[in-house]
Amino acid sequence: MTDPSDPTVADIPLVQLLTPAGVRTTSPEYAYDGSLPDIQDLFRDLVMTRRLDTEAFALQRHGELGLWPPALGQEAAQVGSARALRPQDFAFPTYRDHGVVLCRGEDPVHLLGIFRGSSLGGWDPSEHNVALPNIIIGAQTLHATGYAMALTLEGLVGTGDPERDAASIAYLGDGATSQGDFNEALDWAAVHQAPVVFFCQNNQYAISVPLERQTRVPISQRADGFGLPGVRVDGNDVLACHAVTTAALQRARDGQGPTLIEAVTYRMGPHTTSDDPTRYREAAEADVWRAKDAIERVRLHLVSEGVPAEWFAEVQAEADALGVHLREACQNIPEPDLAELFDHVHVDTTEETEQQRAEYVAWRDSLEGSVA
Amino acid sequence: MTEKMTMVKALNTGLRASMDQDPKVIVMGEDVGRLGGVFRVTEGLQKDFGEGRVMDTPLAESAILGTAIGMTFRGFRPVVEIQFDGFVYPAYDQIVSQVSRLHFRSGGKIPMPIVIRIPFGGGIGAVEHHSDSPEAQFALTAGLKVVSCADPHDAHWMIQQAIESDDPVVFMEPKRRYWESGQVDTGSTSLPLFASRVVRPGTDATLIAYGPMVKTCLESAAAAAEEGIDLEVIDLRTLSPLDLGPVIESVRRTGHAVVVHEAQRTLGLGAEVASRITEECFYSLEAPVQRVTGYDLPYPPSRVEEEFLPGLDRILDAVDRARAY
Numbered sequence: 001m002t003d004p005s006d007p008t009v010a011d012i013p014l015v016q017l018l019t020p021a022g023v024r025t026t027s028p029e030y031a032y033d034g035s036l037p038d039i040q041d042l043f044r045d046l047v048m049t050r051r052l053d054t055e056a057f058a059l060q061r062h063g064e065l066g067l068w069p070p071a072l073g074q075e076a077a078q079v080g081s082a083r084a085l086r087p088q089d090f091a092f093p094t095y096r097d098h099g100v101v102l103c104r105g106e107d108p109v110h111l112l113g114i115f116r117g118s119s120l121g122g123w124d125p126s127e128h129n130v131a132l133p134n135i136i137i138g139a140q141t142l143h144a145t146g147y148a149m150a151l152t153l154e155g156l157v158g159t160g161d162p163e164r165d166a167a168s169i170a171y172l173g174d175g176a177t178s179q180g181d182f183n184e185a186l187d188w189a190a191v192h193q194a195p196v197v198f199f200c201q202n203n204q205y206a207i208s209v210p211l212e213r214q215t216r217v218p219i220s221q222r223a224d225g226f227g228l229p230g231v232r233v234d235g236n237d238v239l240a241c242h243a244v245t246t247a248a249l250q251r252a253r254d255g256q257g258p259t260l261i262e263a264v265t266y267r268m269g270p271h272t273t274s275d276d277p278t279r280y281r282e283a284a285e286a287d288v289w290r291a292k293d294a295i296e297r298v299r300l301h302l303v304s305e306g307v308p309a310e311w312f313a314e315v316q317a318e319a320d321a322l323g324v325h326l327r328e329a330c331q332n333i334p335e336p337d338l339a340e341l342f343d344h345v346h347v348d349t350t351e352e353t354e355q356q357r358a359e360y361v362a363w364r365d366s367l368e369g370s371v372a
Numbered sequence: 373m374t375e376k377m378t379m380v381k382a383l384n385t386g387l388r389a390s391m392d393q394d395p396k397v398i399v400m401g402e403d404v405g406r407l408g409g410v411f412r413v414t415e416g417l418q419k420d421f422g423e424g425r426v427m428d429t430p431l432a433e434s435a436i437l438g439t440a441i442g443m444t445f446r447g448f449r450p451v452v453e454i455q456f457d458g459f460v461y462p463a464y465d466q467i468v469s470q471v472s473r474l475h476f477r478s479g480g481k482i483p484m485p486i487v488i489r490i491p492f493g494g495g496i497g498a499v500e501h502h503s504d505s506p507e508a509q510f511a512l513t514a515g516l517k518v519v520s521c522a523d524p525h526d527a528h529w530m531i532q533q534a535i536e537s538d539d540p541v542v543f544m545e546p547k548r549r550y551w552e553s554g555q556v557d558t559g560s561t562s563l564p565l566f567a568s569r570v571v572r573p574g575t576d577a578t579l580i581a582y583g584p585m586v587k588t589c590l591e592s593a594a595a596a597a598e599e600g601i602d603l604e605v606i607d608l609r610t611l612s613p614l615d616l617g618p619v620i621e622s623v624r625r626t627g628h629a630v631v632v633h634e635a636q637r638t639l640g641l642g643a644e645v646a647s648r649i650t651e652e653c654f655y656s657l658e659a660p661v662q663r664v665t666g667y668d669l670p671y672p673p674s675r676v677e678e679e680f681l682p683g684l685d686r687i688l689d690a691v692d693r694a695r696a697y
Contacts (some may be wrong), residue, residue, distance in 0.1 A: 090445070099529070120473075124481035125445065132477050136469050142438020143470070149439060149445035153398070153424050168442070180462070184435035191430055342482035345515055347538035350613035 012218050014264060015244055016044070016234040020292045022300025024239075030247060031233060036305055042238050043298045044315050045079040049099035050295060051319040052108050055326045056098075056115070060273045064330050069096045073236070073268035076294030077201045079103055080241025081169065081263070084249055088156075088166040090129045090147055092140040096201075097133065097171045104130035109329045118333045124207040137212045138170075138179030141198060144170030145185045147196035148252070158255025167195040167252035169245070177222060178214050186226040186260065195252035197245065198260045205265035208280035220262035229257045235265030236294040237343025261340045266292075374557045380550045382524035383413045384556065385449065386531040391421050394449065400427045400436055401453030401489075408519065411491055411550055417680055420573055431461055437466035440486050441474065449485045451535055457492040458501030458671075464509075471540045472515030480592035483538040487531070492520075493584045494681055495548035497674045504671055505635035507583075510542040511612040511644075518611040519565060522586035524554035526562070526609065533565035538625040543564075544611070546584035550577050568615040574604035577628035577691050580619055580645055582608040585632045585682060592687040603691065611641055619645070620652045627658035632682050637665040657697035662690040 015027045020046035034042075053071045060068040071078060073174050078099030084105070085091060093100045095114075103129045113119040114133065121132030134140040147168040151157055156166045176182050177200060189196050200219055204211050215222070223230030233244045241263055266289035270277045297311070342357035343349065377385070391397045399414055399421075403427035408415030418426035419683030420439050429436055433454060454460045460467070466652035471484050483525070511518045517539050521527040534541040563569055571586060572593050580587040586607045593603035604622050608614065623629045631642035631651050646661035664682040 092442075119479070121476040122477070122479040122481075124478065126482070128533050132474070133443070138467060139438060139470055142435050142466065143387055143442040143445070145435070146439030146442020147445050148442070150448050152446070153443075154446065181438060181466075184430070184432040185438070186437050186473040187432065189438060279675060341476070344476045344478075346517070347475060347480075347483050350517075352613045 010219060011191060012232050014232050014234050015240045016237050017239040018237050018241060018297055020236075020297050022299065022304060027243075029241065031242040032243045034242070036307075039239070039298065040302060040307065040311070042079060042083060042242065043295070043302060044074045044097070044240060044318070045083065046295045046298060047315050047319050048322055049075045049079055049102055051273055051322050052098055052102060052111075052326065053323065056325045057269070057273065059327065059330050060115070065112060066117050067115050067272050067274060069272045070267070070269035071096050071098050073266050073289060073294070074201050074203055075099055076238035077094070077199075077235040077241050077263040077265050080238040081199050081245040081261070082319070084242050084245035085169060086162075086166070087129065088164070090131070090144075090166070090168045091171065092131045092144040092147070092168065093133050093277070094140065094173065095133045096173070101130055101133070101145050104128045105266045106130050108326065109333065112326065112330045113333050116330065116333055118336050122249060129204045131297060134186060138176035138181040138185075141170040141172055141176065141182050141185035142188070144196050144198075145189045145192075148189065148196035148258070149192050151195055152192070157231065157253060165253035165367040167197060168201055171247070172198065172200050173206065174200060174202040174204065174211055174214055174219060176200070177219050178206070186228065186258075189258035192228040193255070195255065195256035196258045197248045197252055198258065199245065200260065200262050202262050202264050204367045205267060205281070207271040207275060213234050218262065220260060223260035228260060230260045230262065232262045232264060235263030236289075236292045236297070238294060238298060266339045373559045374555050374593075376553050377524055377556050378551050378553050379521070379527045379545070380411055382528035382531060382556050383531050383545065384415055384417075384450055385412065386528040387417060388420070390451075390532050390535040391417065391425065391437045394535075397449045397451060398425045398427065398443070399451050400429050401683055402431055402436075402455050404428060404453050409453060411547065413489070413545075413551060414453065422476045430435070433463035437463040437471060437486075437488070441466065441470055442483065444486060445482070446483055449535060451487040451489060454488060454490045455641055456502045457602040459502035459505055459696065460490055460506060463562065466515070467510065467542075468513050469693055472513050473641055475539070476515055484540045485538050486540045487534045488540070488542045490542065491545045491547040493546050493548060494671060494674070494677050495584065499674070499679070502669070503674070503677065505633065506603070507542070507544050508609055508635055508640050514543055516540050516612060517566070518544065519609060520611060521545065521584035522546065522549065522583055522607050522609070524552075525556045528556045528558065529561040529599060530565055530609070533561070537565065544583055546586050549587060552587075558628065563609070566610040566613055566615060568606055568608045568610060568618050570604060570618055571607045572603070572605040574602040574626070576602045576626060577621065577630060577694055578622040578634060579603055579605045579625045579630050579687065579691075580608060580609060581605070581632040582641070585634060588682065589632055589687060592684045592691075596688060596691060601691065601695075613646070614644065616645070616648050616652070619649065623649050623653045624656040626689070627656055628662060629657070630644050630662040630694060632664045632679055632687055634666050636668045637663055638668050640665055649683070659694040662694050664690045
């Protein structure tokens with residue numbers, strides 16, 4: 001299967017297991033072996049991810065968030081890959097991977113806190129095995145590689161025990177493939193045969209710069225030069241993303257080394273709420289991708305499998321409840337206390353830090369006193 | 373037990389002691405394994421601890437730091453070697469944007485116990501990018517701690533203390549002092565990691581230095597003594613956090629302060645030290661704080677480095693300037 005809309009990759013096979021019309025298809029190498037209820041679970045995750053995203057976008061427009069990087073259109077890539085992870089695997093997301101954070105079980109209100117300017121992440125990555133979202137492009141690909149190398153050192157790879165063997169996954173966009181860190185990560189991971197999966201969501205644009213200005217070869221082919229397999233998958237097909245990531249993670253956990261996955265998708269919205277995509281792309285382009293929507297094709301499939309309308313209504317109600325929760329929770333996110341932030345500069349705090357905290361507190365208190 | 377050894381050997385035995393004590397301590401860097409590092413600081417460690425704990429890495433500084441970060445997520449304590457000072461810049465982003473902030477960003481949930489060893493400074497006739505003094509760039513980065521050893525005893529203990537620290541420590545090793553020997557008491561540490569110390573007491577003026585310039589300042593003090601000038605020399609040891617207690621106590625006594633470092637002058641450590649002395653010792657100062665530093669040039673060709681680097685004459689001239697007020 002090829003994607004004629006992208007001339008640079010016309011000859012590279014694209015793994016697809018569910019067509020935009022909702023029809024299950026097969027791939028010679030990959031299969032989705034979940035049940036119908038499993039697909040319903042994926043559908044629910046897709047809907048929740050989109051609701052989180054659209055709700056946060058609206059909250060930004062209402063002035064509750066300073067910024068939001070929308071994931072609209074990329075839900076299948078995020079949910080399909082994240083649901084392929086086992087609890088003991090570890091994910092290193094970017095600032096756009098809201099679906100990944102949600103699927104790992106981390107409270108999505110944390111994401112709102114970041115973009116509201118109330119925190120810098122703040123969660124404990126070891127609680128749900130998901131790192132804080134990285135804003136510096138590509139830096140986390142090295143963190144995931146180092147994490148995977150540590151798994152190898154700890155003997156948590158290739159034991160054959162599915163409860164024990166683990167892998168890491170690095171999320172990145174097409175723009176990150178231009179960064180040195182990404183290229184260093186691929187090299188290291190291959191050299192060390194590290195149990196890491198690089199999951200690239202090729203959403204076609206690095207802010208305004210299109211893919212053909214990032215690379216002269218398809219992203220999945222970049223793996224060849226480093227000595228690891230590259231796979232190209234329909235990034236709007238949650239079943240294909242799940243199947244491909246499941247296989248890559250299993251390969252990693254088995255001790256067979258890293259994989260680069262290129263999920264071909266499209267960022268339907270702007271880069272962030274500050275961006276204006278009409279300056280660099282035609283509306284017709286988005287229409288082509290709208291027809292490949294990640295959620296609609298699963299809905300069509302589930303309907304064809306006889307899933308009743310009531311079930312869809314339940315999911316919708318659940319999404320509405322999430323929306324209400326997010327709106328309320330966003331306004332109740334506690335304001336950060338500058339004095340408390342001095343606690344976390346170091347593990348062993350310094351006298352200098354304490355002095356500056358005292359200086360700030362004394363200044364703040366003097367102002368409060370003058371008001372009273 | 374006291375033993376005479378070079379700074380290289382002192383660092384090596386210190387690293388070995390830390391690795392013996394804690395299986396989570398791993399050493400990573402370019403050529404640190406079979407070769408033992410280009411300065412042999414890691415000599416023999418791979419043979420004794422295996423390739424898993426002493427890793428020859430691909431030639432990629434950003435990746436050395438980036439993968440070390442990932443390892444801390446599983447409780448490892450990586451000690452990474454940057455081969456030369458001027459090679460740390462490709463890793464700058466991972467150090468400044470990631471290592472220094474992850475503890476802060478996580479609200480204190482994750483420590484970053486990484487030691488970044490950097491052989492730094494000039495005076496060995498090296499080619500370009502092999503003589504830089506980038507310590508201030510890390511000292512001004514919140515979240516990092518920066519230290520520099522000046523003699524073998526401190527090198528032996530400070531490296532172990534840095535590895536024990538749950539905070540990231542940039543460990544600046546004065547490469548021109550690597551081969552100089554000194555007594556190392558392997559039985560007891562002398563000082564905590566983040567403490568400065570008076571290395572030579574004196575009454576007429578205070579010389580403040582760290583790393584390679586401590587010895588140069590001691591030599592300057594010895595030369596001054598022949599002319600009847602009694603200089604106190606303070607080894608800062610810790611550049612971030614600064615421990616200026618002994619400095620302030622000293623300057624209040626002597627009334628004169630001269631800060632010495634190899635790094636370029638503008639916004640170097642000397643600027644901060646001079647400013648703090650002014651804040652704390654204003655009424656004791658008999659002259660403005662003097663600075664003796666490298667000039668604001670990229671590190672020059674090595675045939676003129678002796679003129680670029682602070683030496684005895686420039687240091688003593690600064691002492692004279694201060695005392696002439």
